[in-house]
Amino acid sequence: MRTISDNMPVELAASDTSREERAPAPWYRRRPAVLPWAWAAGLCLLYATVAVRRHQLLRTTGYDLGIFEQAVRAYAELRAPVVPLRGPGFNLLGDHFHPLLAALAPLYRLWPSPLCLLVAQSALLALAVVPLARWARRALGVRAAHAVAAGYGLSWGIASAAAFDFHEVALAVPLLAFSLEALAHRRWRAAVVWAAPLLLVKEDLGLTVAAVGVYVALKGPRRLGITTAAVGLLGALVEIKFLLPAFNPGGDYAHGGNLADGHGSLLSTLAHVPLDVLRPDVKALTLILVFAPSALLALRSPLAMIAVPTLAWRMVSENPFHWGTAYHYSAILMPVVLAGLIDVLARERSARNVRASLATVLVVTVVLLPSFPLAQLVQRTTWRTTPHIEAARALLARVPDGATVAASNRLAPQLTSRCEVVVFPTFPVDARLDRRETGPLPAPTAEWIVYDSVPPEAWPQKSGPWPYPAEQQEAELRAARERHGYEVVAARDGVTLLRRTAS
Template sequence: MATIATAVDGYDAEQGSAPIGVPAQSRHRRRPVRRSTLPYLLLGLLFLAGYAVLTVSRYRQEASLPPGTALIMQEIHGYASLSAPDFSVHGVPVNALGLHFSPVLALLVPLYWVFPNALTLLLVQDLLFAGSVTIVAATAGRLWGGHGRTQARGRALCLGAAYGLSWGLQNAVGTDLRLTCFAVPLVALSLRNVLLERWQRAGLWALPLVFVQEDLALTVALIGVVVVLRRRWAAGAVLIGFGVAALLITVDWVIPHFSAGGSYTYWSQLPGGYLDLLSPLKLLHHLADVGGGTKLATLGYLLAVTGFLALRSPLALVAVPTLAWRFLATDPAYWGTAGHYSAVLMPVLFLALVDAVHRCEEYGRVGWLRRYATQSAVPVVTAVALTLCVSLHLPVTDLFKPATYRAAAHQAAAAPLPSALPSAPPLPNAGLPVSPRSPAPR
């Protein structure tokens, strides 16, 4: 958490140009006010404690590790042993780089050498999620700080709490270790620096996303698009070019090189394969298939957590790649609100909300929208987050149940060596997973 506090500390505001469509007289914007990050750090620590309690409780109540965590443990063990990041599926070794390009897991090797068990890695996941709470709240406090410090800080803390309670983040907390935990703070830090007009830092935080998972290269490219919309042509062009190049290299060369089938398996998720990407009409047809309303419901929940105000900010464009591949996939498991798939969208949408409120304060000319953004948006977002916690039975409600703090009769198998980890069921398609319900570690 100290690293997060350092990352969000200090800012010398640049004199930037107004967003597209803003009158010339509004180009000299109020500089973000320097604030102490201590309240936001404490908020992050509070959520870290809550996430950790939930993780430890679920870990103790599980009879065995979930397949995804078991496979990631084996992958990390491969890096720790200075060998290929293989995992075993009923005794058949599968190179993890042949499924997803995720060398970021090598960062956990030093910790694995000291504490070779799943619970330690799950707590690191909680730390990264809680760190993003500090980042989002501190960014809101910095941009909203011109109308009274106490009021701005209170609004920012409420927004940070709503973010920490958001359904997308909570569904990723638990006994399953996911690569999403690395992407969430990286996206938050990159977009924070975009809002603060620190273009070099925004790019440096965005670039590592390509080492988390191959599809996040498109997220890097869209961050570049947002930077271009801010009239920073060179920085935006670099991010767009880097993201597109990274995607092509990983899915056309790196992953097929390590894959048993010699190809990128997840092309099979598109109804017509990767050729459908070349046909705009087919893409629109697949996206128009609402899947019995599941896709529309997911969109509704995503926008509801920001009071529908995130659409006012160009930052919302960064959510498009993740939503596109999910809604284009043939497997309905990607379409809904369950699982960890929406976690990386939470910092995008909430920072888009921060930007939208700031824009309405500074440049808003529509009376009712300005009043809603400045007076009602944060209370509405906080109320929605609390309501969804109860209505969707999100994990945070378990903190109020006595069973959460009661030791279970059995504990999860957390052996330090992959040989003691549970064996995963067979994978379809020559040993390669084709859906999130198969035991792929993502």
């Protein structure tokens, strides 16, 4: 039986030698370093096509693309990241702790558009394939590198993030991927250096830094690992207990309610954790699907422990959005899963088993692909601009630059690069609990209102209009005309543009 070692590519065979002597080697063999970057470029184009087209179809939203654009725009203008969409004077560092967003400010300064963030996110998600494909090529060979790159690049977790607005986690994905590659090559300090900036991406990622530290302590220099784990835990604690409350208008951690005591006492809550992790059933399905891109083989790798913190807080959260496969929440897990796959296969001594495993990975990838957002590229509706979209664009063009605008959620990110935008109809916010309250809404004060009454074609977050039922939104629109001094400037195909004429 043919065997392989950690450093012998699977695909090498004696018969290949004679063929290579007779014919020139393909470009990816002559310049193997190009392969990972070629994959990154192709994936970036793929993700950007989906993201940009969604924006053109009015499928992006103020919550969250508009929010992040307002924050990055503020950084680009050397201001604090105050985000009107989140509330008057709301500093976004009081929502999640992500000061590394400021790194995108120079790009936004050159290209002040929501498309800047969508393309930047596409590039960041694609960049993570470079260390994974490079590691796979060295350990398993060129064909295996292609399989790993496809498994990562077309994975449902990355697809869901690439096709859902913009989120800060895009900054974390390549950082973690490079850290995992360094761990694989026992470059412990480099692994820690790559992981450390995760503390500036989001407060929960301090736990991921701690997990990297635990891995280093078990496999490498114990002191470095323990120090890294301690810094990760301490960093997360400081951000949640001190920094986030300091920036939040309510003086508390905005998302603390997601981890509320659901069983009456801390002891009871801890006792229920094993079952709560798997209830309701969607949680168990998500746990399986997270490791599915590796054909579940990543579960055999000790690198899988780095996924535990993210999976843990999501499964014990009381926010149902955290339990499923939609949105951006699983993007950070995909590099871990594919790294675990490479780690397991690099230690496999049977070439036949390696080939069978990689074939299974590709089959799983293909089977899951139609159920997630990259499939939008082959849907006819993705490439059709409807009269409604044309009407919305025409009315939005009538809003002057620099105006204050209250806009429907799906129209907000079409304006955030050139106007000060809030969501219409707005809602009272308990900043301490980050909870949308019912009751009378404050009167609109923006100079313009642009409202879209047509339900979204494809928006998985909510069923129907947001943030209120259609009847209530229509009532607020009537109130703006009848009681708050707004008059209709234009109305077309369900989109209404109003301007305030009385103070």
